[in-house]
Amino acid sequence: MGETTVKRSAGREPAPLSPPSPITTGAGVRARLRAPRRPRIWFEILLILVSYWTYSLIRNAVPEQKAQALKNADWIWQVEKSLGLAFEEAVNHAVNSVTWLVVSMNYYYATLHFVVTIGVLVWLYRRQPGRYAASRTVLFATTGVALVGYYLYPLAPPRLMNGQSFVDTVLVHQTWGSMASGNLKHMSNQYAAMPSMHIGWSLWCGLIIFFLASAPWARILGLLYPAATLVVIVATANHFWLDAVGGMICLGFGFLVSYLWYGALPQRLPKQVESKRVQVSGGAPAPEAKPGADRDSEPERIGSGR
Numbered sequence: 001m002g003e004t005t006v007k008r009s010a011g012r013e014p015a016p017l018s019p020p021s022p023i024t025t026g027a028g029v030r031a032r033l034r035a036p037r038r039p040r041i042w043f044e045i046l047l048i049l050v051s052y053w054t055y056s057l058i059r060n061a062v063p064e065q066k067a068q069a070l071k072n073a074d075w076i077w078q079v080e081k082s083l084g085l086a087f088e089e090a091v092n093h094a095v096n097s098v099t100w101l102v103v104s105m106n107y108y109y110a111t112l113h114f115v116v117t118i119g120v121l122v123w124l125y126r127r128q129p130g131r132y133a134a135s136r137t138v139l140f141a142t143t144g145v146a147l148v149g150y151y152l153y154p155l156a157p158p159r160l161m162n163g164q165s166f167v168d169t170v171l172v173h174q175t176w177g178s179m180a181s182g183n184l185k186h187m188s189n190q191y192a193a194m195p196s197m198h199i200g201w202s203l204w205c206g207l208i209i210f211f212l213a214s215a216p217w218a219r220i221l222g223l224l225y226p227a228a229t230l231v232v233i234v235a236t237a238n239h240f241w242l243d244a245v246g247g248m249i250c251l252g253f254g255f256l257v258s259y260l261w262y263g264a265l266p267q268r269l270p271k272q273v274e275s276k277r278v279q280v281s282g283g284a285p286a287p288e289a290k291p292g293a294d295r296d297s298e299p300e301r302i303g304s305g306r
Contacts, residue, residue, distance in 0.1 A: 064154065108229075138251070198229055
């Protein structure tokens with residue numbers, strides 16, 4: 001008497017709330033953006049062209065500040081002398097005395113900077129698409145932060161210093177192709193030597209090849225390429241060796257940006273792009289199809305003819 005009986009339907013429990021789909025959460029959106037995906041050729045070409053055009057526009061729009069650039073060059077030269085490492089002038093004169101060698105270095109400086117970098121990007125796109133975006137991000141972040149250096153620290157290259165005997169090898173040997181000397185010098189900012197993107201880009205190429213290539217000879221060439229570039233930029237009097245250090249620091253920043261975004265260095269990411277899983281209504285991924293049941297379940301292979 002006085003008791004209240006609560007009846008519950010037999011076998012029925014309150015339905016649990018479904019967890020939010022990972023696709024709709026902030027973490028899910030970030031994961032989708034960071035996940036390696038197959039690059040699209042039209043987008044990559046457009047991105048590279050627009051980025052390099054923007055880079056050139058900003059770099060050349062930075063005030064040249066000739067007086068400050070020459071003053072900074074004198075300071076760099078004195079620092080190197082105090083360290084006992086002011087060897088640029090001796091290397092410049094030694095190489096300039098061998099005509100075939102210095103002319104080869106002039107063409108190296110003017111062309112390989114672009115040819116090798118584009119070649120590595122194409123190789124990544126075709127053979128290792130899963131690592132392409134992260135590697136490209138390293139290169140773009142490196143180049144972007146270099147613009148800050150050009151703005152904050154205008155620097156004259158050794159060949160433009162006052163009171164020194166550096167030889168402008170392009171002018172002396174009338175070599176084609178340099179944007180830094182001759183008739184083309186007004187198309188490029190002459191006082192944007194710090195940091196050296198010849199070193200930044202060549203070291204990027206070298207490290208990418210060293211860590212991702214399988215052939216031993218290719219890995220060796222990858223390491224030799226930035227070393228040869230260092231010799232060339234010094235021998236042609238286009239940079240101090242400290243400019244190369246600046247390029248290395250910028251590259252370190254680029255790797256950091258890529259690591260923070262993708263959560264791993266390029267060589268730690270999958271070589272090929274993984275297939276996408278279909279999400280069911282509850283947010284859990286659907287079971288993968290058995291091998292051979294669905295061609296889309298296999299890793300995409302560029303150049304396989306699909």
